Amino acid sequence: MDGPNSDGAFTTKLKLKAGRYEYKFVVDGHLWKADPANRQQAGFYNNSVVLVGEQANLTRSAKGKFTISKETTFVTGPVDKDGYIDYTAALNERLRQGMTPENNANVLIWKALGRILRVPTWRRSSAS
Secondary structure (H helix, E strand, O other), X not given: OEOOOXXXXXXXXXXXXXXXXXXXXXXXXXXXXXXXXXXXXXXXXXXXXXXXXXXXXXXXXXXXXXXXXXXXXXXXXXXXXXXXXXXXXXXXXXXXXXXXXXXXXXXXXXHHHHHHHOOOXXXXXXXX
């Protein structure tokens, strides 16, 4: 790895076979961060994605846009200000359908365990 350069960036060169790769940066030896310059993310941990070789060429040569509709996409909204699907909001909307305090296990757990699950005072933020 080389760097930091005059912009404070570190660089490295890798020889990779054609394919799809997921990556993250390790900051200060323990913080895993997605690449802020790469909006393509995947997986449970939102790894950054890079396509190398033929896959990258196929992706670039495509039109790059597709229609989000009930015919092409299972999740069609809500969308954020940039037009991307807000998957967190979509999951919340779908999973809370039919949910009431009476059938929500979380409510029952809090009622049963109450004080045991409370956040200790030393863990509360100063804003609360």
